[in-house]
Every structure is written in structure tokens, then in C-alpha cells.
Amino acid sequence: MPRKAAQLSEADKHAAPGGAAAVDRALFVLSAFRLGDTTLGLAELAQRSGLYKSTLLRLLASLEHARLVVRHGDGRYGLGPEVARLHAVYAASFSLEAVVMPVLRQLVQDTRESAAFHVDQGEHRLCLYRVDSPQPVRDHIRAGDLLPRNRGAGGRVLRAFSGARGELYQKIRDEGVVELVGDRSPDIAGVSSPVFGPGGELKGALTLTCPTPRFDASFRASVLRAARVLSAELGGVFPYPD
Structure with a gap:
């Protein structure tokens, strides 16, 4: 036997x-x-x-x-x-939108705030995909908008993982997430994490934004979880704990 x-x-x-x-x-x-x-x-x-x-x-x-x-x-x-x-x-059959949008929708459902996926666009960052908060008072950035690369949580993440120097960028690389209040606009807070593909390639930044008064410390964990899920969906490994 x-x-x-x-x-x-x-x-x-x-x-x-x-x-x-x-x-x-x-x-x-x-x-x-x-x-x-x-x-x-x-x-x-x-x-x-x-x-x-x-x-x-x-x-x-x-x-x-x-x-x-x-x-x-x-x-x-x-x-x-x-x-x-x-x-x-x-x-040949891969659709980035089909992978990213469900993760953004789930993040919005979990937090009731707006979620976006940003990619580098020269000296700017492009809001490639976006799901709005169901609440009437929100950040009104739209998919297709160009935003500063040197301000805002998503921009800071893209710069950090492109090798930018400085205490803030090193902290982002160490922790895999950044929380900023009023960095792009005094009325807006944001939380962002990198999204990785195969071989540790940076695919973009997953970002949650909300009006400053609604900012909640729990958003950090929600964004980390979403970035981990999206990295896995894109064939990458997210090397940071929740």
C-alpha cells in the first residue's frame, strides 16, 4: 500500500x-x-x-x-x-481597467470616500481611473485629469518610488503608505500606497481622498489592504504589512 x-x-x-x-x-x-x-x-x-x-x-x-x-x-x-x-x-487580452476598477469600487464601498489610480505622466501624474464617493461633498477630480506630481498623496508616492530624496519620501518607501492633510489643497486629505507588478515594477499609486474634516485614521489600513489586493491581481507582491 x-x-x-x-x-x-x-x-x-x-x-x-x-x-x-x-x-x-x-x-x-x-x-x-x-x-x-x-x-x-x-x-x-x-x-x-x-x-x-x-x-x-x-x-x-x-x-x-x-x-x-x-x-x-x-x-x-x-x-x-x-x-x-x-x-x-x-x-493580449489583459485589461488594466477590468482589474483596477473593482478594487477601487470595493475601497469606496468600505470607506464611502473617493478612490483613484494614478500613474506617472512626465512632470505630472494622470488620474487614470476614479470612483467617486457617494457623498455629495467630495474631491471632484475626474479620470483623465493631470495633477501635480510634487503635491498630494498619490503624487508623493509616485515620486518616492521613482527615487526622490528626502525624509518624507524615505518614510513612504519604508512604510508603503502616506497620509497627508492639505498637501494638494487645504480642504482635501489623502492616503496613498504604491501598486506593484511583476518583478517589483511600480504600476501606479492607489489613492483615497476625502474632505479634511472626514479624514479617519482607519483609512490607512483600508488603502494598504486595497494596494495589496491590486498588486496581487497585477502579478506583483506587496511587501508591506497591513
Whole structure:
């Protein structure tokens, strides 16, 4: 009889409820490859997945057949050409708006304040997407507006992660969030966090704005959570705690 594992492997811990165990394990093996990895040996894959080498070899045979991994002459494994083909299909169909807007809507629903996604635009920042607060008194910036890059929470975040020097910008890089009251306009407060894509690439700044009297310290945690979710949706890692 096949022996039972004394404890669940990492692959089994991340299995989909009601899913196919072999598929879950195979996909987890693919996820063991990290940025910077070119090839991995069987021992490394076993350590990262928590799977027996005998199980891994069977999974790798199926993944190799599907061209999702390739086995090199030295016996080590790398990602295969089918991964590149799937990435090209995904990239061609990818809509940034379809990913960003649901996160902004959820942030507005949680806080009842306005949320926006800003990107660098030369000496300015562009409000690329925006969801308004349901409250009549609010910041009335619209999607498509150009704003200062050296004022306001979103602008400060973009500058910080573009290498700007100074105590404020270092603090933003250390904490992954900034809260500013009256920086762009005396009547407006803002909280902003960076959003990252693959390889730590800065994709933009996720920003919550509100009239100064409605500013709440809890907005900080809400923005951090939203930036973490959006970074994950864009294939990045958000390296800051909630």
C-alpha cells in the first residue's frame, strides 16, 4: 500500500476545495519557480513543494509532456515554452481597467470616500481611473485629469518610488503608505500606497481622498489592504504589512 504523508505538503495545503488533487499539485509545482530562478533541481522542488520526489517525478513528466516545464541536460528543470505562449495570450487580452476598477469600487464601498489610480505622466501624474464617493461633498477630480506630481498623496508616492530624496519620501518607501492633510489643497486629505507588478515594477499609486474634516485614521489600513489586493491581481507582491 502507498504510504501516507505524516503531514500535508505545501501543495496539498493550497489545494482548491473540491478540485482535482493531481492538478492542484502540478500547478503548485509550477508556482515553486520564483523570480530569478532559471532552473531548479528535483531536491529544490521537493523542498519547496513538500512533495515526495517520486510524486514530483510523475507530476513533472506530465508538465513536461504539456511543455509547461523542460528538463535540461544536467537533470534540472525550467519553465517551458507553453508558459510563454499562455503569457502572450493573457497579455493580449489583459485589461488594466477590468482589474483596477473593482478594487477601487470595493475601497469606496468600505470607506464611502473617493478612490483613484494614478500613474506617472512626465512632470505630472494622470488620474487614470476614479470612483467617486457617494457623498455629495467630495474631491471632484475626474479620470483623465493631470495633477501635480510634487503635491498630494498619490503624487508623493509616485515620486518616492521613482527615487526622490528626502525624509518624507524615505518614510513612504519604508512604510508603503502616506497620509497627508492639505498637501494638494487645504480642504482635501489623502492616503496613498504604491501598486506593484511583476518583478517589483511600480504600476501606479492607489489613492483615497476625502474632505479634511472626514479624514479617519482607519483609512490607512483600508488603502494598504486595497494596494495589496491590486498588486496581487497585477502579478506583483506587496511587501508591506497591513
